[in-house]
Amino acid sequence: MHDLRFIRDNPGEFDRGLARRGLEPLSADVLALDARRRAAQTSMQEMQARRNEASKEIGAAKRQGQGAAGLVAEVATLKERLPEVEAEEKALGEQLEALLAGVPNLPAEDVPDGPDETANVEIRRWGTPRESGLREHFDLGEALGLMDFQAAAKLSGARFTVLKGALARLERALGDFMLDIHTAEFGYQEVSPPLLVRDEAMFGTAQLPKFRDDQFQVSSGHWLIPTAEVPLTNLVADEILDAEALPLRFTARTPCFRAEAGAAGRDTRGMIRQHQFYKVEMVSVTAPDQSAAEHERMTEAAETVLRRLGLAYRTVVLCTGDMGFASRKTYDIEVWLPGQGAYREISSCSNCGDFQARRMKARFRGRGEKATQFVHTLNGSGTAVGRALIAVMETYQEADGSIAVPDALRPYMNGMERISVHG
Incomplete structure (x- = not known):
């Protein structure tokens, strides 16, 4: 399995290693899938944070005798949406792992190049x-x-x-x-x-x-x-x-x-x-x-x-x-x-x-x-x-x-x- 951080930091070197094995470049596909997964992770974290914050606001409003219907509706929406984003993040992670699992190791620099x-x-x-x-x-x-x-x-x-x-x-x-x-x-x-x-x-x-x-x-x-x-x-x-x-x-x-x-x-x-x-x-x-x-x-x-x-x-x-x-x-x-x-x-x-x-x-x-x-x-x-x-x-x-x-x-x-x- 490849180091995803290495691919993010060195996409050209990763593709060069694949080319030495006679394979097409793959860094763009890997990084695109990685970006989608990271976006889903960020969205999930933001939604969790907002849900926690809204829950606290509901408690504060109730203590002050104020209405909180809007906040309650927001929390309900977040609770409904979170599992969907979590499932999306998990699916993207599995796709990324499956993609990387099929990529061979990169050859060492002193390995001779050749087709067979x-x-x-x-x-x-x-x-x-x-x-x-x-x-x-x-x-x-x-x-x-x-x-x-x-x-x-x-x-x-x-x-x-x-x-x-x-x-x-x-x-x-x-x-x-x-x-x-x-x-x-x-x-x-x-x-x-x-x-x-x-x-x-x-x-x-x-x-x-x-x-x-x-x-x-x-x-x-x-x-x-x-x-x-x-x-x-x-x-x-x-x-x-x-x-x-x-x-x-x-x-x-x-x-x-x-x-x-x-x-x-x-x-x-x-x-x-x-x-x-x-x-x-x-x-x-x-x-x-x-x-x-x-x-x-x-x-x-x-x-x-x-x-x-x-x-x-x-x-x-x-x-x-x-x-x-x-x-x-x-x-x-x-x-x-x-x-x-x-x-x-x-x-x-x-x-x-x-x-x-x-x-x-x-x-x-x-x-x-x-x-x-x-x-x-x-x-x-x-x-x-x-x-x-x-x-x-x-x-x-x-x-x-x-x-x-x-x-x-x-x-x-x-x-x-x-x-x-x-x-």
Whole structure:
């Protein structure tokens, strides 16, 4: 959500930020609606004041034995009119909130401009990519008898997978490995959050209302989380935190659920784009002057996972046309997949500034201060477990179709060194 005061004071800057995202100017519409609401508020306050004043005049007139019929009629008119003005003010406020709720965050000044992913800027690479043209993960997994798409389709339809045996264990090992790095080395607190959340939580992190069609909703009205970002970030919703407690860092491994409404025809084979998948999420809550450094630190945590696994990757900063709705700056980490011969996103680390905090009413207060400020929130994949599984399978495949277990994961696999048909 945007700061209305900022838009009043800097309409041109607000529109410039939208233009960088390829959007039309909106400040005039926002300010016109804001002016109407403020006029209704002023009218309401004046009417309330006049009603109170007239009521006092009626009392004074009666004490002096004077007639007050005109004043009584005026008060009656004001009492009749006030609810109408109050309803108008409320309706205008709701319209203004709905308008602002659909406006994305403004990009940071150092974000590159561009219309789409072709304008993203690579900032570093790590590792030597294995030669392309090798077998893809779904061919490897099916040949091993440990990845069953047919059974998943029978159970649930398209975009689901059944993992068995050593591959199911490898998926679990990857999640445990990631959590251990983030908690032991980067100071994130592990959390086991609910997988079902209310409308308010989805609104707070900006999945609602704009991305309603990308979500799964159950009969109770709850939403299945698309990422643990939703419950982890909302842990501070409606809170006033002590400045000394910041930054807060949370991590969780959860199933994630996405309708993939806009992904028709994309990545239809394999595990790249699923309705259900596991992901290790990182969330940080900081003071404004900490968030830029925290963004770099979070990205380093995600990159550390890939380096320990020996997976080649590159890190890019997303341009204005490719970044997410709530983000002001995003780093994507793309892992090399030899089977596809391409880098594919495995982590996205975003600094949202105070955009989500305003929606959640999450604030902090310094020692001895009366005023509060909105916190900054950040989120990042640390990483997508399913995509890490794909990268490990394709990178560590052998000529006979077996998969070598990376050294870093062997302690989590009871010492297993290789996944093969023969075990």
